[in-house]
Amino acid sequence: MPVPKAELHLHIEGTLEPELAFALAARNGVTLPHADTAALREAYRFSDLQSFLDLYYRLMAVLRTAEDFTELADAYLERAAAQGVRHAEVFFDPQAHTARGVPLGTVVEGLSASLDRAEERYGVSTRLIMCFLRDEPVESAMATLEAAKPYLDRITGIGLDSAEVDHPPAAFRAVYEEAARLGLRRVAHAGEEGPAAYVREALDVLGVERIDHGLRCVEDPELVERLARERVPLTLCPLSNVRLRVVDALADHPLPLMMDAGLLVTVNSDDPAYFGGYAGDNFDGVQQALGLTEDQLRELARNSFRAAFLEDDEPRRARYLAEVEAYAFGTE
Numbered sequence: 001m002p003v004p005k006a007e008l009h010l011h012i013e014g015t016l017e018p019e020l021a022f023a024l025a026a027r028n029g030v031t032l033p034h035a036d037t038a039a040l041r042e043a044y045r046f047s048d049l050q051s052f053l054d055l056y057y058r059l060m061a062v063l064r065t066a067e068d069f070t071e072l073a074d075a076y077l078e079r080a081a082a083q084g085v086r087h088a089e090v091f092f093d094p095q096a097h098t099a100r101g102v103p104l105g106t107v108v109e110g111l112s113a114s115l116d117r118a119e120e121r122y123g124v125s126t127r128l129i130m131c132f133l134r135d136e137p138v139e140s141a142m143a144t145l146e147a148a149k150p151y152l153d154r155i156t157g158i159g160l161d162s163a164e165v166d167h168p169p170a171a172f173r174a175v176y177e178e179a180a181r182l183g184l185r186r187v188a189h190a191g192e193e194g195p196a197a198y199v200r201e202a203l204d205v206l207g208v209e210r211i212d213h214g215l216r217c218v219e220d221p222e223l224v225e226r227l228a229r230e231r232v233p234l235t236l237c238p239l240s241n242v243r244l245r246v247v248d249a250l251a252d253h254p255l256p257l258m259m260d261a262g263l264l265v266t267v268n269s270d271d272p273a274y275f276g277g278y279a280g281d282n283f284d285g286v287q288q289a290l291g292l293t294e295d296q297l298r299e300l301a302r303n304s305f306r307a308a309f310l311e312d313d314e315p316r317r318a319r320y321l322a323e324v325e326a327y328a329f330g331t332e
């Protein structure tokens with residue numbers, strides 16, 4: 001079994017594998033612009049974040065009913081569990097569904113039906129995090145937060161994703177203030193394609209507790225020092241960074257440098273169906289390409305549980321951390 005880990009940066013829509021996409025398309029009478037799964041896989045050559053997002057939003061057309069979302073999440077949790085994931089904090093993009101006429105309640109109830117039984121079925125504890133699309137107007141994000149109020153017992157926090165460049169975090173200040181007032185945890189994508197300044201802004205203006213990606217912080221030594229001092233978790237996604245051309249190759253990933261700088265980094269899969277692997281594949285990838293030691297891999301696994309939103313269940317966090325300590329590498 002792979003090392004126990006938490007997955008903290010995972011878009012559930014990005015777990016839609018080609019086979020499931022075609023099965024749902026047939027069931028829902030949706031026509032996909034690709035002939036078959038092989039042709040679809042051919043389209044998985046991205047030049048940047050936007051080229052990925054175009055396909056990602058397009059394929060979502062197959063997700064229509066609560067059962068579709070339940071099936072999608074079940075398939076992810078089964079794969080994640082097989083790769084050592086013990087706790088998953090799952091992102092979803094409500095606006096990408098409501099814009100297509102799928103009600104928010106359908107999405108939340110469909111995902112919850114899977115997440116609520118994930119522990120008993122797959123041995124995975126879960127949280128749900130609702131992300132806002134930063135390339136849509138702030139009014140749409142605010143309306144989405146308002147519409148989510150009946151479901152807040154099932155939603156742990158909010159995030160910010162989609163096209164980053166020219167969409168700075170500060171525009172969403174009022175949304176994050178309202179979310180804080182409602183007791184929601186706050187994260188945001190920053191410093192993936194956008195500059196290090198967006199990481200600062202997410203911390204200072206949005207009050208986020210974790211940064212998703214954040215790898216461009218390495219361009220700003222003062223920021224790196226602050227992130228290390230304040231123990232701000234950065235949820236890195238190495239295979240995603242290669243596929244979206246944020247780094248040239250895994251061997252060039254700044255992960256080891258970031259660990260050496262004392263940053264609290266974690267390794268995650270982002271959109272595993274599109275980027276060539278789930279959480280364990282990302283661990284294996286960085287281990288091989290960057291020559292990480294067992295100590296470093298164990299530290300990454302510890303970090304994932306340290307950074308998890310488990311403040312309401314500290315005994316569980318302690319159990320997971322004990323599993324990491326007890327894990328014997330080389331027995332996978």
Ligand code: HPA
Pocket residue numbers: 011014049056161162163189192240270271
């Ligand atoms: N970045 C921004 N938005 C996203 C991503 C990502 O990596 N995946 C899904 N939406």
Ligand code: ZN
Pocket residue numbers: 009010011161189212270
């Ligand atoms: Zn992401």
